Amino acid sequence: MARPKTILLVDHDNAIIKFVTLILENEGYRVLTASDGEDALDKVRQARPDLLLLEIILPRKNGYQVCREVKEDKVLRTLPVVFLSAKSQPSDRFWAKRVGAEGFVAKPFDPGGLLREIRVLLRNAQLVSA
């Protein structure tokens, strides 16, 4: 049986964490959580999730800073990063792309859309690693 994919969800809002965790776990993913940027980086390094689902506005390093640091790390840069944020102006999306994110889902979001985005990215990542 294939190991379930692990997603690290980073958001400072507990309600969002609970809601998204529920969606992802229903889908069979294993979910780790973090509530600030520094904690997220620590967990990425320790737990090596398969995908990083990231809010932009976070305490102690924002989402952009986390994403950039991940993408600049030789070991971690292949980790797919998806931003999940209410801050979704074109400039925010532009910058998300600039820092290397692979996807952007705006809040409020359609759970189906989010899951699709995640599936596609995980599949691509698998192909790349193969």
Next chain:
Amino acid sequence: MLDRAAAILLYVCLSVATLSIGVYVLREWFLRTRERRLLKRVQHLKAFLAELDAQNAVAFRAVRRRFTTLRDLEALEHLLEERRLELRPESSPEELEAHFASYDELGILDRYVERLLHARRWAERAFAARVLGEIGNARAVEPLVEVMRNTREEDRDVRMAAGRALGRIRDPRALAPLIEALSAPESWLPPRVAEVILQFGPVACDALLERLATRGDPGARAWAAEILGELKTPRSTQALLTALSDLQDQVRARAAGALGKIGDRRAVPDLIHLMLADPVPYVRIQSVRALGAIGDARALHHLIDSLKDGEWWVRIRVIEALEQLGDDAIDPLVLALEDPDTEVRQRAAMTLERLGVLDALIERVGDGDVAAREQLVVAGQAGVVEVLIDALGHANPRVRYAVAEILGEVRNGAVSVALIARLEQEDAAPITAELLRSLARLREAHAAEPISRLLGDENDSIRVEAVRALERIPFPNPNQLLANAVRDPEARVRAGAAAVLGKVGDPHSVPALLDLLADCDASVRAEAARALGLLRAGESMERLVDAFHDYVPEVQIAAARALGQVGRSECLETLVRGLENASPELGEAIAWALGQVQWHDPERVIDVLFQGADRTSRLGALDVLGQLGHEAGRQLVRSMLSDEDEVVVCKAVQILGQLQDHDSVAELVELLHSPSEAVRVEVLDALCAMGDPGVVPKLRDAVFDPSERVRARAVLVLGGLRDVRSGDLLRGVLASPRSTEEMRGYALLSLMVLDRDQDLPTILETLESFPLYDFLHDRHRTHDPILHASVESVRTQRSIEFMVASMRSRRELEAALLQQLEIAQEESLRVKVIRTLGFLRSESAYPAVERTFRKDPSAEVRIAALQFLAERAPREEFVRLLLDGMQDLQTRVRSDAMRRLHRIDVEDALQVVVSQLETEDEGVLDALVDFLAELKPARLEAFLDGVMGTELSLRARQALVRVLGRTRVKGVAALLEAFLEASEPELRRSTTRTLSRLPARQVHKLLAGCFADPDLEVRREALDAAAALGATGAQPLLRTALEDPAPELRRAALLHLARLKPRAARDDFKTLTRDATPDVRAAALAALALEGSEPVEEWVGPKDVPRIAAALREIHPLAELERRLQASRVVGERTGALRALFFHDPERRARALSTARCDPSPRVRAVGVRLEEVLQVWLLDRDAERHLGAQPIVAATDAEAQQPGRA
């Protein structure tokens, strides 16, 4: 008959008597009956009260209504009052309560309430209120409150009585209306209500705190704060601390005062901040008072800072507060003795006296303590003289001596009296002499008599001092007072007497003085001569001539001057002969005397003057001519500029300088090339004395003179003239290895005189190796007026550089600089001090400079302090400083702090920058642009990660866009493109506006997208940005805008195209001549007209002309069109200009058509002809005047037809 009359009279008398007796009896009966009735009533009332005591409630109720009159009530009340008085000494609270309850039960309370509310007369209502207060029943509260609240109640006494009654009742229900009454508009009411509320005590605290916290009437809140202070409840502290930040100054002031009364030390930091930073002086005063009352030592240093407060009345309160802090405040109080305000100095002196400091100083002054002496002088001048006067009787003679000397510098009526009194009591001769000297300095006329008595003292020195004192003190009848003195065995006394006689000026003194002129002592003879000169005693002339031939030079000189003062021409020959081989001093005196003599014929003077060929005579003559100032004399002096004798030439130059003879400037400048060094030096001094700015270039040339002495002098003179433009030359002198020590010293001094900021580092650097103080000290003894003036100038301007030069040790210098930083009133001086401390790399100054950065009121000083700190602070401290700087109230300080951001990590800078984006402060944004521009790409990316990852408001994003646009960093265009897609139109507008700053190649595509924006303003901004791209770049974009749905944008695009590339857009113009909007059509026609190839005039009528003209004016100014018509080489341009001018006012039209007739191009001439034909047709229009500004032809024709006899 008589009997009848008597009978009638008797009858009448009997009747009257009977009547009187009857009236009397009736009256007595009435009064007694009434008295019995009243007595019965009283007994009835007493019985009633007895029933009440027996708790016979039924009877009580039944009977109660029997009392209907106020008299009954008064009587009952009176009885109750009697009972209350009986109860008081030993009664229990229950008895009292029962007693007062009976008022209520008896209905008296209700009666009074009724009276309070409805009585007609205000006195009754006030009385009712008073009684209700005394009764103290809580049922009266509501009606009393109603009266308090009744704003129509014009009787202040009624409201006040109601207020006091409520205060006596002390029912908490009364608090709310009382506190409300603090807002009353009448000024008399709130203070009285406050007194009433105070009676409630701590119970009122909660209501007052609530009032204080509630927004609204500041007056009520201020009173609430004040009452809380009086109540002194510590739990009010927090609310009062909050009130220190209130917008209303009266609230802040009262809150501060209240905190002082409560005495809670937690309030000290906030009070300190208020004291230093509040803009309202009264608030600062209250803070000062509060700090003084609390007496916390933390406030000391800040109170000292407040001695620099701009308001003198604040400084006075600071002194009072410092007094409460005791010994630690002595030093700042001593400094306050030098305050510019008299009142402040006086208060400081009085405080020092109360602290006993002056007594201590008096003890020290006896030991020769110079500092103590100076402080006592200042204290005395500030008005504190009693302690000094008392010290005149001190047991220690050294103290008495010193005090006597000090009092000589204190002008105060009491001082003179004390000195005179002491004169008679003092035994010690030196002290008596000092007393005399002091009285002389004070010039106290009343002292003349007691002093003159000392002329008979057996001690020589006392007699000498006495006569010297009389020399300075005005008094009448000197002959009488000095009769013995002129015959005194001591020569100094006789000389002094002569001097006094001369000063007093009594002509009757002449005989005595003539006797003294023959005295055996030369000094006496000289003094006598001087006195006779002062008296201008003509009769003494012969004796003075004899004295002029005295063998003692002092006497000769005095006699010469006296002859001058006498002024008679008979002595002329004697004086002129006396010039021959005279000593310089005598020659000077003779010259002066000659200048005083009455000359009837100045020309003859010169004849006489120049009879002597020797040098001394010519020099003396020059002196005289200098004094005469006569034009012929000046010419003669100028002629002596070419004298063979160098000394004479120098003298002539000197005289011309003294006379400020500007007519001789050219000749003097020529003399700068004189072979004589002394002459060149003298010329420099003379030109300096004249102060003519036109000669400065020549003076600068003299800096390169072959003679070192001349070069040095030129350097000094440039400083003396304060020629700021010579500053760089002076710095060059400092730096040049060829400069002598003299030159460097004078250059340094001159730079200090110029006081330019940019010279400070050079001066300080030079001072490190050049001992300027010693240099100047050596030269100070010379009689060099230019040098003295320069030194005095830097001394009076309290030059920091001079301080640096004069201090011996570095520690001493730093201490002096830090003191200047504390006390200097001028901002520029404090800036200089900080820069100097920076130059000296003074680490010990760090705390003081940091304090200055946080507290100084001047932005420039804070910037200088930040500069100092930035160079020394460790990293964390630096970040904190920058953050504080970014919060500064002044833009310049924030900008300066922003400019230093590049020295800290991006993460630290981030929070600062993000907070500043909200301010829209242009100065700060400029600094931010600079900051970003200096960032390396990797750092910039990291910085933008941080900024973009923050929740920014619309305003902040707009500011960010503006900054990014100006920064021109790589890749910013892509980010701006993203901002163009923002949902807020305001952000899209800002971004579009920013695009015009980017290079054209980057923005083309972006602007093209903007033309599709749904927001009109965005498209307008895009249009303006596109137009700024230049003809080639703008054309495709502008053509896009021609299809814009908004007519105003189409019109604007047309006009831009017409200006930039009319030919290429001709077809577009033609298309738009069919536009639905008239203004667009007019703009298209205007553009075509200007383009020149189409006969626009054929397509339009007169009514279209104004619109077309308006559009043309927006394309090019008229001057440009006229220029093109007259001067362009391109036929098409001239044609277009002609057509364009045709649509303007009649004058320009006519001029253009006239010009066209002479145009070399047939095409232009043809167009001109055609335009004239069209114009003729237009002028047939009745409305031609309105549209074209020209008279229609039809009007003139009609007028002709109407004339009689015409067909």
